[in-house]
Structure formats: structure tokens, C-alpha cells
Amino acid sequence: MRVLLTGLLASGLLGACTCQKKPAELDAGAPVPAPSAEWMQGKLPAPKPGEAPKKGGTFTLRVNLEPTGLTRLHDQMAEGTMTRLTVGPIYETLGRVDPKAPEGPLLPLLAEAWEESDDHLTLTVRLRGGVRFHDGSPLTAKDFKAVVDVILNPKNATAAIRNYLADLDAVTAPDERTLVVKWKRPYFLANRTFLGTIPAMPAKALDGDFDALPIHRAPIGTGPFRFEKWEAGSSMSYARHDGYWGQKAWVDRVVIRFVKDETVAAQLWERGEFDLMTRIPPTVWRAVEAPVEANRWAITGYQRSAFVENTYTWIGWNERRPFFGDARVRRALALLYPREQVARLVDLGLEPPTTCPYYASKESCDPAITPLPADPGGARRLLDEAGWKDSDGDGVRDKDGVPLRFTFLATTYSVKLGKLLPLFQEALRQGGVEGDIERIDPGAYSSRVRARDFDVIAMSWSSTDAVQDVFQIFHSSQAKEGSNSVGYANPEVDALLEQIRTEFDPKARAALERQVHRKLFDDQVYLFLSLRPQLDAVKNRVRGLVPGIAWYRLQDVWLSE
Amino acid sequence: MKGLRALWADRAARPAVVALGILVGAAVFADFLASDLPLAVRVDGQTHLFPCVTRPAALRGRSQATLTGTEWMIRTPIPYGPAQTIAATGEVRDGPPPWGPDGAHWLGTDEVGRDVLARLIHGARVSLFIAVFTVLIAVGVGMLIGGVSGYLGGATDAVLSRLLEVMTTFPLVFFLIALLSVLRTQSLWPLVLALGLTRWTDVARLVRAEVLKLKTLDFVLAARAMGASPLRIVTRHLLPNALGPVLVTATFGVAAAVLLETALSFLGLGVAPPTASWGELLTQAHRTLVHPGAWWLAVFPGVCIALTVLSVNALGEAVRRKVDGGV
Numbered sequence: 001m002r003v004l005l006t007g008l009l010a011s012g013l014l015g016a017c018t019c020q021k022k023p024a025e026l027d028a029g030a031p032v033p034a035p036s037a038e039w040m041q042g043k044l045p046a047p048k049p050g051e052a053p054k055k056g057g058t059f060t061l062r063v064n065l066e067p068t069g070l071t072r073l074h075d076q077m078a079e080g081t082m083t084r085l086t087v088g089p090i091y092e093t094l095g096r097v098d099p100k101a102p103e104g105p106l107l108p109l110l111a112e113a114w115e116e117s118d119d120h121l122t123l124t125v126r127l128r129g130g131v132r133f134h135d136g137s138p139l140t141a142k143d144f145k146a147v148v149d150v151i152l153n154p155k156n157a158t159a160a161i162r163n164y165l166a167d168l169d170a171v172t173a174p175d176e177r178t179l180v181v182k183w184k185r186p187y188f189l190a191n192r193t194f195l196g197t198i199p200a201m202p203a204k205a206l207d208g209d210f211d212a213l214p215i216h217r218a219p220i221g222t223g224p225f226r227f228e229k230w231e232a233g234s235s236m237s238y239a240r241h242d243g244y245w246g247q248k249a250w251v252d253r254v255v256i257r258f259v260k261d262e263t264v265a266a267q268l269w270e271r272g273e274f275d276l277m278t279r280i281p282p283t284v285w286r287a288v289e290a291p292v293e294a295n296r297w298a299i300t301g302y303q304r305s306a307f308v309e310n311t312y313t314w315i316g317w318n319e320r321r322p323f324f325g326d327a328r329v330r331r332a333l334a335l336l337y338p339r340e341q342v343a344r345l346v347d348l349g350l351e352p353p354t355t356c357p358y359y360a361s362k363e364s365c366d367p368a369i370t371p372l373p374a375d376p377g378g379a380r381r382l383l384d385e386a387g388w389k390d391s392d393g394d395g396v397r398d399k400d401g402v403p404l405r406f407t408f409l410a411t412t413y414s415v416k417l418g419k420l421l422p423l424f425q426e427a428l429r430q431g432g433v434e435g436d437i438e439r440i441d442p443g444a445y446s447s448r449v450r451a452r453d454f455d456v457i458a459m460s461w462s463s464t465d466a467v468q469d470v471f472q473i474f475h476s477s478q479a480k481e482g483s484n485s486v487g488y489a490n491p492e493v494d495a496l497l498e499q500i501r502t503e504f505d506p507k508a509r510a511a512l513e514r515q516v517h518r519k520l521f522d523d524q525v526y527l528f529l530s531l532r533p534q535l536d537a538v539k540n541r542v543r544g545l546v547p548g549i550a551w552y553r554l555q556d557v558w559l560s561e
Numbered sequence: 562m563k564g565l566r567a568l569w570a571d572r573a574a575r576p577a578v579v580a581l582g583i584l585v586g587a588a589v590f591a592d593f594l595a596s597d598l599p600l601a602v603r604v605d606g607q608t609h610l611f612p613c614v615t616r617p618a619a620l621r622g623r624s625q626a627t628l629t630g631t632e633w634m635i636r637t638p639i640p641y642g643p644a645q646t647i648a649a650t651g652e653v654r655d656g657p658p659p660w661g662p663d664g665a666h667w668l669g670t671d672e673v674g675r676d677v678l679a680r681l682i683h684g685a686r687v688s689l690f691i692a693v694f695t696v697l698i699a700v701g702v703g704m705l706i707g708g709v710s711g712y713l714g715g716a717t718d719a720v721l722s723r724l725l726e727v728m729t730t731f732p733l734v735f736f737l738i739a740l741l742s743v744l745r746t747q748s749l750w751p752l753v754l755a756l757g758l759t760r761w762t763d764v765a766r767l768v769r770a771e772v773l774k775l776k777t778l779d780f781v782l783a784a785r786a787m788g789a790s791p792l793r794i795v796t797r798h799l800l801p802n803a804l805g806p807v808l809v810t811a812t813f814g815v816a817a818a819v820l821l822e823t824a825l826s827f828l829g830l831g832v833a834p835p836t837a838s839w840g841e842l843l844t845q846a847h848r849t850l851v852h853p854g855a856w857w858l859a860v861f862p863g864v865c866i867a868l869t870v871l872s873v874n875a876l877g878e879a880v881r882r883k884v885d886g887g888v
Contacts, residue, residue, distance in 0.1 A: 266852055283672075286657075287853035294854075338648050345647065345657045345673065395621040412829030415848065419673050422835045426648040430622045437834045444742045 032291045035299050040289065042306025044538060044545060053544065057559035059251045061276035062265055066233065066258040071216040072199050073150065075157040084464065084551045085256060087199060089238055090134075091221035094125055094144075094179075095195035099548035102310075102466035103362050103506070106195055110139065110222065114195065120186040120504060121169075123194065125179040131245045133202045134226035141173035146203035156210040164193045188504050189469050196465060224249040224555035234258060238554075250544070250558035262415075270297055275542050275559070276552075277302075280535040281415065282348040298537070305536040307547035308352060310359050311462035313416075314526035315408075316486040318455055322402050324486075328386040329404075330524035334372045335379035337527055338427040346419045351530035356517050357473065359466040359549075360531055364513035369521050371528070379431045390432050397432040405434040406455035411442045417458055449485050457485065460532060464550045467506075471497045474520065488525045567883060574879035577872035584869060588686040595679035597624040597642030597649065603632040613637055626650045639676060641666070643683035643837035647674030659845070659855040669857035672845050677857060680837035681865055687838050688869065691753055692818040696811050698757025703764025704807065708795050710765070711772030722769075728762045734824065741830050749832060752825070756818055763810050771803035805884035812877030816870045823866055839866055 038045055063085065069077025070086050087093065094114070095106030108114070114125040131139040148171045151158045167190060169182040183190050200222050205215040219227045224246070225238035238254040257274070259265040262281050269277040285306075288298035317324035317333070324330060343349060356365035383389075388397040388404050397404040408424075410417040421437050428435045435456070440448070448454050461473065472482050475497045476489035496516050503509040520526070538545055544556040568574050587594060596613035598620055603609075605619070612620050620628075625640040627649075641650065647658065654660060658674040668677040710721035737755050744751040775781055776799060784794050825831040826840025827847075834841070839862040846859035 263847055263851065270851075281848070283657075283849060284852040341648055348657055393618055395618050418834070422644065422646050422673050422675075423648045425835060426644075426646055439829050439834065440742055441738070441830075 032293055032296045032299060034291045035289060039299065039304055042304040042535065044303055044305050044547070047543065051543065051560065053250050053558040054560075055250050055252070055558070057251050058253045058255055059275050059542070059554070059557050059559065060255040060257060060273065062259050062269070062274045062278050063256050064258075064260055064262075064265070064279050066260070069216040070219045070227070070230075070236075072197075073147075073156075073158050073161055074211070074216055075160050077216055086219055086221075088223065088550070089225040089254065089554045090219050090223045090227055091199035091201070092223050093196050093199055094127075095192075097196060097465050097550055099546065099550065099553075102549040103359065106192060110200055111195065114191075116191055120188075120190075121183045123181040123183075123191045125181070125195070127177040127179065128245065129177060131200075131222050132243055133200075133222055134220050134241055134243075135202060135205075136243075137202055137204070139200055139202075139222055140176045141179040142176075143200055143203045144179050144198065145171050145173045146206050147198055147201050150206050150210065151198075153210070158210075161197065164197055186502050186504070188501060188509065189467065192465070192467060225254060228253070244555075247555065249555040251554075254554055269537065272297070272301065272539070274537075275539045276545070277537040278534070280537060282346075282350050282535065285350065285535045286348045300540075302537040302539055303542075305538055305545065305547055306350070306533050308360070308531045308533050309462060309551070310464065310466060310468075310549055311460055311532040312354050312357070312360075313351075313458065313460040313529040313532055315456060315458045315529065316526050318452065318457075318485075319487045319489075320452065321406065321455055323388070323399075323404055323406065324455075326386050327523050328382045329388065330527075331372070332379040332382040332386070332431070333428070333433065334524050334527045335375045335382070336424075336427050336431045336433065337372075337374060338423050339371060339374055341423055341427075342420050343530075346416060346423070347530060350533050350535065352533075353529070354531050355521050355528045357461070357470045357520060357526075357528075358468065358513055358517065359463070362466055363507075363510040364517065366514045366517045366521075369517065374427070376427070376430055383431065383433075388432075395432060396434045403434065404432070405436070407436040407438050408456045408458065409445065409448060409454045410437060410439050410458060411445045412439045413442060414458075420458075452485060452487065458529075462532075466549055469497075469500065470516065471501060474516070474525065486525065488523070490519060490523060493519050493523075568876070568879055571879045571882065574875055577875035577879070580868055580872040581876065584685055584865075584872075585689065587682045588689045591643075591682045591686045594637060595639035595641060595643065595676070595682045596637045597626075597640075597645045598637075599625050599628070599640075600635040600637055602628065602634040604628060604630060604634075624649055626652075639667075639679050639682070641676035641679045643675065643679045644835040645675060645679070646835075650674065659849055659853075659858060661855070662857055668861050669855070671842065671858060672849065675835075675837075677842065677861055680842060681839070681861060683837040684839045684842065684862070685865065685869075687749065687832055687836060688819050688822055691749060691756065691822045692815045694753045695756040695760060695818040696814045698754065699760040699814055700764050700807060700811050701761075702758065703761035704768050704800055704803075706761065707765035707768025708772055708800055708803075711769040712776060712791065712795050712799060714773075718769075721765075725762050725765055728759065731759070733759055733821075737821070737825060738828070738830055741825070749836075752822070752831065756821055760814060760818065763814070764807055767806050767810055768800070768803050771806060772799045775799050775802055809877055809881045809884060812873055812880055816873040816877070819866065819869050819873070 067077065071077050072083055072087060072091065092110050094109060094111040096109045098104050098107050110128055110131060112126045112128045114123060116123055127139065127141055133139060148165070150156060151162050151165060167184045167187055169184045172180045174180060181194055201215060202220055205220055206213065217230065222245070224241055224244045226241040228237040228239045230236045235258060236256045240249045240252055242248065259268060265277070266284050268274065288295045291299060317330050319325050339353065343351070343353065353371045354360055355369050355371050358364035383397055387399045390397050392398065408421050410421060425435050425437065449457055472478050473484055474488055474493055475484065476494050478484035479487045479489060493516060496512055500509055500512050503512060534547065541559050541561045542557060543560055544558050545552050546556065568578055592614045593600065598612040598616065600613060601610050602612060607619060609617055609620065624642070624645065625636055628634065652674060658670045659672050660666060660670045662669045666676050668681065670676055671680065706721055706725070710718045736759060740755045741751065744755070781794060781798050784798050822831055822838070823840035823843065826838040827843050829844065831840055832838045842858055842862040846855065849855035850859050
């Protein structure tokens, strides 16, 4: 019954679609203009001269996931997508990443200034004066100390964020506006993480049973927007905080609508329900480009915004398996990967290729390294050399009785992998390698990855900062429980990663990071795929949106009508 | 054969018999109808007969589209395999797939350029395989439990009836999703077992009721009086007489199993990719129906599913009419 219903629903959508085109028929007859170059590339237009920002209006945006909570602290509620929707508009940190120079020093936000001791072990922060929380109470250094205490309390479900404070010695608040942070050992990212991650929350809202704190679902911060309401399963809204200490927001209200299903989201977008449509699937992005009547609404009604965040996708080989321990095998599999076809047919030319675990436009990546081109002949030679030959004539290579046959683990929801893996599977077969595909639900997927119970996984890593440390991902000490799920171990890389941790000079660090990049590439730890672009569309009336490494700043948004 | 002839005599069931005949034919001969390898070919001085079924190692990595240097070749009617993406066919066109129906792909292609008709034909095999074995398992388990429960009565009946009620109250799809997350293999059998072991309750309830009714009848009492063992009574006297209603439920069960398999595949939990399945095509349709408007991914599998379910149901009706003595 479910399936029949789906079929009906689908035809219903088709019907709805033709009806929705009616408003556009007002100017039917006029040919649909070809999209501008900016529109095609997804560059938001520069501000129009003579236009001054004005107050008022409701800004509606689509978000693809509904969070379980609105907090950065709680393990089960902190979720990537929502973190950036709360940190910024509602919560503020002491410093923020400079959108123009993300790899440069942080800009002060709730801090007026800070000072780092010569031994990098003490950070003294001077808080901005006159800042008040949305509930009217003043922000003091004690509030920050309270947040840190909550995070450090081992009874609380804060393990994820506690990780960042592993080397913390003590935090003290000698007076209302001074915060002193002491570290046990020097680490180049320690202060930056502290300044850019710990949100300001009122101390009194953190009293009581941590799991049941109301602030997890009704946040109270110092940001330009205050939380208004949350209708579970449908939407959430923020209102402008008129008592904001800095540049006040322009729009009265931000409405976040949770629409998980891509098809439904595209329908609502077409009906004009979003000022900002986020995460447009590549197929839809390309489908609305042709200057035909059916696309008039998109071409004349919206500006497109495509930007690359600090996120890359990768395929990882579990090196605990007999075939993947050998770097030659991993390289051969990379040579079989149909890179050109995937770029053309799956990514539709929208995802820049990468080989680097660091922020792509940074000096930490070795510019001499380019992705391995597809080379089936080279792959076959490498596999022969590594001793994987088809000795029993069944078409699948084997060695010591073990066939070169493995299973890709993918979640049922990944559209990209649903297309990429069958292509890869066939390309592998040409090289005498058999790759099966197993799809499971996301919950089971993460527990399998945590248990290291997989052959091959495909995932992505992302960071909202351009300065980052990949120690957790590639150091051999992280193979058991950290993020080094593929079990990579190279003493040279270990030594470099350890050296990086205490290297405070950005230039010297970049040189070390470039060596890490080179070694990871030589070892083919991952098959690095591509940088994941954010594909959005913005209604014509919207002004002031500027995409950056940390998404958009909603307080800059204003509506021209 | 006799049963089939009797069904054919029922004019109302005839279209259903034809439709199902085509479907079963397509499923059985799928490899001869749509394959990446030809029906017969002579290449490199070797003749291969039915390589589409035997899949000889010599032709590994080659296909009808890319075979060169052949002396002669008899192609399959649809020269594409169900899992053959553009990575293997090497087709290049202006835009990315899905491509609409045309001379090369009669029913169009899916998102990675696989031929929809080839996938439908091989998908029929999957759907029917799952449906038939699901029903066989369900009928087997259902008859056993229903028969034992009805014949023994008392405490056994009470326990088995409660088990049956528990199974009936279970939300089936959730149960299957949970079960399939735990089971981990690439074959169809876990799916068949999962479906079969959850769908026996209807049969069991029916058989139990029949047995309760039959066991008080004279011929059963006579058998018992003559010293027949309980096993003999159940297997020789009770179950054969309960078979009629079971047959009716079984046909309806086939329809239900086809739908359940499609639903699970639609959710991404059905057969392992890249195996073709109707539900998997619908998943793609759901994504591509409006932008870029790939209607063929929704319509053709939808028609196949609807036709199968309607035909099986019509057949079930016909069987019911026969069993009930014709109404």
C-alpha cells in the first residue's frame, strides 16, 4: 500500500507543479531570459549602489534536519547543521573566525582583547563591557567559568566538547571582566579552540540536572537574535534582540523550516516559501538552469549561491583487512576509481576534487599533488606486483586463498553514494576486484564505524575553522577509539603530527602540514574525493548574505521589500 | 495443470493469468531477454553459447556494447544488463542521466544510465522470487503452528495463540527494518526469511479455525477410533482439507509480499545494490520526478507493481470462487 501511495503522491506532485507555474504565466509570452554568468556560477550579486539596509520583515530558510536540541554542549543534542544556526545568531563566543581571512587570527567578539603568555600556557581574556543576555542579566567572566565547569563535569554528557579541553589545567575569573585560562601543556590550537568554541551561557541557567536543562531547547545567549519558539517537526523562529551590544540585526524574525525530504523541499522552494533554500541537490541545481518556461521562477526569482565550505568527502580502506594493509593495493583501487565519470555524472561538475585533509585554499596543502587519474592498466600492474592475481580463473584476484572482495558500507540516505558506488563497482570489476555494497541506516552505520566493523567506508570531515589539526584523524594513537577508524599507522606521520601540535609559527606549521599531506597521499590512506559545495538559492528581495567558511551571518541580512 | 486449466476456464481471471504468465516468463528468462552479454557469439576464435547465462571468464569485463572483433553475434532483445551503468556501456550524451525513453533505451535509463527495461525484467525476478518463497515459508510455518494449535488445543493452543497475537500486533515494517539492520548478508534470503517469518499469522489463524472445525467431524473421529496417530490425523486428514482457504490467503499473500518488498527497497533496506528491484527504481523516481522530470522512473515500475498486485488479487479471487464452489 505504501508504494501505491507513493506513486499517487508523485503524480499529485506533478499536478501541483503545473498549477504552481500559473503565477509565472502573468509574464508568459516574454521569453525566459538566459541566466547571468553570476547566477550560473552561484555568486551572489554585489550590493546595489544607493541601497541602504532597512529594518523589518521575516526571513525564512530551509534546513534539512531537525535537531534534537539547540545546544553545543550536550553530546546527544549537538549537531553540526544546527550548531551553526545557533552559534552566531543566538550564542556568541569570545572570538570568531575572520570570514575574509579564515586562516588568520580570530577577531574579538565577546572579548575585547586577549593575551597569550610566552610559554603558550596562559590565556588572559578581557571581556567586553555592557553585554547582556537575552534574559537581561549581564555577562560576566563567571558565566564562562560556569560553562567550562559544566563541560568538565564527568557526570555530564559533554564528552565531545570536553575533548577540546583535555589539556585544560584551570579556568579562573579574578574579576567580572577577566578570565584566565591555564593549560597543562602547550598546543597550538588550544586557545583558538577555547575562544572560538565555548559559548556564553548564563550561569544560573546551568544549575540543575544537566540532561533536563531547559536551556538545551530554549537557548539564552547574547547574540543578535533571541530564541522565540520551536514547533517540533515543523519550524523554529528567532526574533531580533533589540538589546544587542553590537550591530543590531535588520530582519524582525528568522524562521527556520525543517524539511528533510529533498523533493518536498524543492517543491516548497518552487512555491516561493523560502527566502533561503539550502542544500539543493546537484540534479535540481542543474535542472533549473535551462532557460525554459518551466524554470522561469528560478531564473527570474532567485539568485544562486554556491560556495565551498571546509568539508571534504573520502573513501577509507580499513587497514586491518588483509588486502588494505598494502599501500599498493590502496593506490591501485584509487587508480580504478572512475573520477571523471563521477565528476560528470554524479557531481555534475559541481564538486572540486581534492587530495588534502586541510582547508583547501591554505598553504598547508602541497599544490604539486593532484588527484590520481583513472588508470586501469596501472592498477592491474600494481595489483600483480602486490601479489594479487587471479589464480583460480574466476575473474577475481586472490592471494593466499583470500579473494580481493570487500564490502562498501553506505547509509541508506546517501544519494551521492547510491550513484557513485555502482559506477565504482563496475570500474573495480574491470580490474578483477569485487566490491559489494551494503546499505544500512545511519545509526547502525556509526556504531559499525565505531566498532571498526567494516571493509570500506565513505564519509566526510568538516570544520568551521581553516586552522585545524588532523591528529585525531591520522595519528596511530587514535586508531582504537579516535577518529582514525581506518587504522592508519605511519611512524613518520605520527612524528609530524606530534611536532605540529607544539609548533606555534603558522608558516613553520604549514610546512609540516604539507609534509603530512604528501605522506597521506603517498600512502593513499583515503581515496580523497571532493570538496562538498553548499548549493543554495536566495530570493531576489534578500540582501546582505555573504557566504563564508562559517556559513552566513544572519544579522547582516535585510529585505528590500 | 488441471488447476491452471480450470482457472483459464474462468473468463474473469483470464487477463490476470496472461499478465502473470508474461511476468513469470520475463522473470524466468530474464537473462535471455536483457543482458550485457549476447545470446551467442564467436569471438577470439571461440564460440560461446548463451554467455548471458554461463558468463564465461573469457568475456569478463566485456559486453555487447563493447565487444570488438566478433565473427558473429546474436544479441539479446535488450542489449543491456540490469546493473550495467554508463561506466560499462561507455555511452556519452549531452546531459547526465536519467535519459528518457528512446530507440536505444525503450523505457529510458536511471540516474547512472542503467536501462530501465532491463532493470524491470530482472526486478520481476527479484520480486517474484521473494514473493513466492515468502509465501511458501509463511504457509509452511502457518500450517504447522495453526494445525498443532488447533488439534492439540488446551495449554498449547493458548500459548501459540498468544504468540500469534503478539506477532500480529507487531508493527511489521518497523520490525522488518530492525531485523534487516541486524542481519548482514548480501543475499535475498534474509529478506525472504524476514518476510516469511512475519507473514505466517494469517495462515495460522485460518488453519487453526479450520482444524477446530474439522476435528469434530465424523471422518476424523473415525480415523482416531481406528487408532491413527495424531501426526497421521493432522497430516493426512486435517491439513489437506484445510488447504482450500490456505490457497486463497497464499495468493493474496503474494501480492502483499510484492508490495512489502517494494516498500522496503524504497526505504533502501531491500535487496543489496546493484541488484535490480522495482522499489529501488521508485526511490530514484521520488528524487527525480519533478527536477529534472524523469517521469519514466515512476510510471513504468509503478505500472509493473500495480499490474502484478491486481493480477495476483484477481487470481486469488478466482481461486476463492473455485474453493467456495463458485459464486
